[in-house]
Amino acid sequence: MPSTPVWFxxxxxxxxxxxxxxxxxxxxxxxxxxxxxxTEFTLQPLRRYAVDAAILFSDIxxxxxxxxxxxxxxxxxxxxxxxPIRSEPDLARLRNLEPGDVPFVTEAVTAxxxxxxxxxxxxxxxxxxxxxxxxxxxxxxxxxxxxxSLMYGNxxxxxxxxxxxxxxxxxxxxxxxxxxxxxxxxFDSWAGTISPExxxxxxxxxxxxxxxxxxxTGVPRIHFGVGTSELLGLxxxxxxxxxxxxxxxxxxxxxxxxEPGKALQGNLDPAILLAPWEVVEARARExxxxxxxxxxxxxxxxxxxxxxxxxxxxxxxxxxxHEESVRLAR
Amino acid sequence: MPSTPVWFxxxxxxxxxxxxxxxxxxxxxxxxxxxxxxTEFTLQPLRRYAVDAAILFSDIxxxxxxxxxxxxxxxxxxxxxxxPIRSEPDLARLRNLEPGDVPFVTEAVTAxxxxxxxxxxxxxxxxxxxxxxxxxxxxxxxxxxxxxSLMYGNxxxxxxxxxxxxxxxxxxxxxxxxxxxxxxxxFDSWAGTISPExxxxxxxxxxxxxxxxxxxTGVPRIHFGVGTSELLGLxxxxxxxxxxxxxxxxxxxxxxxxEPGKALQGNLDPAILLAPWEVVEARARExxxxxxxxxxxxxxxxxxxxxxxxxxxxxxxxxxxHEESVRLAR
Numbered sequence: 001m002p003s004t005p006v007w008f009x010x011x012x013x014x015x016x017x018x019x020x021x022x023x024x025x026x027x028x029x030x031x032x033x034x035x036x037x038x039t040e041f042t043l044q045p046l047r048r049y050a051v052d053a054a055i056l057f058s059d060i061x062x063x064x065x066x067x068x069x070x071x072x073x074x075x076x077x078x079x080x081x082x083x084p085i086r087s088e089p090d091l092a093r094l095r096n097l098e099p100g101d102v103p104f105v106t107e108a109v110t111a112x113x114x115x116x117x118x119x120x121x122x123x124x125x126x127x128x129x130x131x132x133x134x135x136x137x138x139x140x141x142x143x144x145x146x147x148x149s150l151m152y153g154n155x156x157x158x159x160x161x162x163x164x165x166x167x168x169x170x171x172x173x174x175x176x177x178x179x180x181x182x183x184x185x186x187f188d189s190w191a192g193t194i195s196p197e198x199x200x201x202x203x204x205x206x207x208x209x210x211x212x213x214x215x216x217t218g219v220p221r222i223h224f225g226v227g228t229s230e231l232l233g234l235x236x237x238x239x240x241x242x243x244x245x246x247x248x249x250x251x252x253x254x255x256x257x258x259e260p261g262k263a264l265q266g267n268l269d270p271a272i273l274l275a276p277w278e279v280v281e282a283r284a285r286e287x288x289x290x291x292x293x294x295x296x297x298x299x300x301x302x303x304x305x306x307x308x309x310x311x312x313x314x315x316x317x318x319x320x321x322h323e324e325s326v327r328l329a330r
Numbered sequence: 331m332p333s334t335p336v337w338f339x340x341x342x343x344x345x346x347x348x349x350x351x352x353x354x355x356x357x358x359x360x361x362x363x364x365x366x367x368x369t370e371f372t373l374q375p376l377r378r379y380a381v382d383a384a385i386l387f388s389d390i391x392x393x394x395x396x397x398x399x400x401x402x403x404x405x406x407x408x409x410x411x412x413x414p415i416r417s418e419p420d421l422a423r424l425r426n427l428e429p430g431d432v433p434f435v436t437e438a439v440t441a442x443x444x445x446x447x448x449x450x451x452x453x454x455x456x457x458x459x460x461x462x463x464x465x466x467x468x469x470x471x472x473x474x475x476x477x478x479s480l481m482y483g484n485x486x487x488x489x490x491x492x493x494x495x496x497x498x499x500x501x502x503x504x505x506x507x508x509x510x511x512x513x514x515x516x517f518d519s520w521a522g523t524i525s526p527e528x529x530x531x532x533x534x535x536x537x538x539x540x541x542x543x544x545x546x547t548g549v550p551r552i553h554f555g556v557g558t559s560e561l562l563g564l565x566x567x568x569x570x571x572x573x574x575x576x577x578x579x580x581x582x583x584x585x586x587x588x589e590p591g592k593a594l595q596g597n598l599d600p601a602i603l604l605a606p607w608e609v610v611e612a613r614a615r616e617x618x619x620x621x622x623x624x625x626x627x628x629x630x631x632x633x634x635x636x637x638x639x640x641x642x643x644x645x646x647x648x649x650x651x652h653e654e655s656v657r658l659a660r
Contacts, residue, residue, distance in 0.1 A: 194599075247525050248522070
């Protein structure tokens with residue numbers, strides 16, 4: 001039996017000194033639009049960790065910026081939208097994405113795939129609720145007041161908005177797969193902030209359309225959000241092959257909540273990596289052990305690598321996952 | 331059968347124009363230290379809504395400030411701690427709370443109880459994880475990096491810290507009950523950010539000590555946090571009589587997760603109140619209906635009233651809960 005595959009959300013980025021050095025002075029969205037930087041940042045973690053996949057260095061708002069939405073990533077804050085989308089006429093600003101809008105992504109993916117050889121590149125896109133939340137609330141939000149009041153109060157506009165975002169996402173993921181990405185992850189990071197019923201009614205049909213559009217390509221589709229304990233079954237039902245799980249629920253319990261045939265990804269709390277190695281080791285073993293109850297397990301963190309994480313710990317953890325999973329499988 | 335009781339977390343505060351007017355120019359923690367303002371702010375919502383309880387106007391950091399911790403509430407940000415607590419010697423700054431440290435609370439509770447007559451006053455305190463999170467991270471946090479790395483990495487210091495916070499909380503709730511509070515709510519708002527196993531190991535023993543200390547008083551004890559779907563059973567096990575539930579899980583499912591004999595409180599998404607009344611009404615009916623499966627239900631929101639909420643909607647909702655619950659019980 002092969003070892004459990006492992007990669008880390010945000011394995012590229014702020015936790016790596018070589019990333020901070022090469023990014024210095026370049027705004028995030030500028031970096032995401034330069035093929036050489038995308039390629040470099042995507043590859044940096046692979047020079048340090050024996051991870052089983054690369055994930056495209058990008059940001060979920062890249063396709064929105066590319067079609068002309070006034071959006072920027074404010075350091076220490078997150079995406080900030082110049083004119084939030086809150087009415088029917090605002091939708092006109094969301095035209096569909098053409099491959100020509102993001103030539104830098106196609107170019108970077110093509111270069112990466114050539115460079116990576118056997119190692120798969122995972123494509124990257126934001127999920128419909130999460131993209132909508134930035135566009136409607138205008139930036140990061142604690143309680144998603146405006147997003148939710150639109151979702152609850154004006155389902156027609158909500159659905160029109162998510163339909164446009166879904167079209168954009170299908171195009172964005174489609175061009176990554178066309179250029180050689182061998183898996184995709186849909187980051188609907190904040191979907192866990194709504195109830196299962198609302199998710200089923202107001203988000204799932206859109207996510208399903210994304211996953212269905214990708215079905216003919218045959219690439220594995222990963223679906224992730226934080227705080228989604230109650231949504232795990234629905235994240236799978238939307239059409240994902242792999243359901244991402246945060247640390248709030250053990251993997252064996254998560255396995256009981258998804259339909260048969262779905263693999264799980266996760267779920268070490270990123271904050272555990274800030275503790276001494278003995279703690280990391282013990283907790284990682286627990287995750288591997290519990291992951292064996294799932295129909296396939298990709299080891300990952302329950303959310304992105306925290307900026308203060310020591311890359312040495314991630315290197316050691318990667319090896320531990322490989323060795324320990326082989327040992328357990330014997 | 332009597333109607334379902336109802337009150338709203340943060341029913342006092344920012345959503346009321348009379349509150350904003352009376353608070354203008356007074357910093358939050360100054361307001362929390364003036365008996366006349368505490369009394370006025372606690373009573374304001376009762377002049378508008380037929381709610382079944384008042385909740386003491388206070389803040390979870392009030393007892394910390396009262397024992398001399400350098401802490402303030404920065405407008406638009408939240409509690410900010412001057413010198414975060416991160417080492418053994420830092421603990422010396424957390425002496426126990428004496429009633430003489432918060433005479434304004436005793437005075438306000440006494441006045442309120444006299445004023446309220448039959449209507450109960452709910453006492454108020456922060457839970458151990460949440461208090462620790464502000465003290466260790468030094469302020470509001472997205473991922474609670476430092477708090478969790480202390481919890482995971484240094485259980486001895488963690489337990490010493492939570493023991494002190496627990497002593498303070500027992501004293502703070504105790505004096506409220508002694509002055510006449512007829513129920514208490516422990517707000518461990520951010521406890522939902524850790525896994526059930528970590529909660530059981532690192533937080534529950536402390537919360538249990540708080541609830542046990544209150545047991546002889548006979549007052550009902552409510553235990554609340556957001557994002558706690560996986561912790562509901564443990565929040566009850568800690569010794570609460572009532573478990574608060576956010577909107578991420580329907581009440582009938584929540585009822586299956588707590589031990590028999592526990593009532594539930596919740597769980598309308600506060601953001602629903604920003605939608606048109608028809609939506610509020612339909613969703614509130616659903617909550618009432620599902621709450622009937624619990625062994626006792628107190629209607630509330632799943633978290634605090636949002637600042638943009640129209641008080642007229644809360645007034646109407648209060649009446650709806652009373653009428654609808656009586657109608658359903660017939």
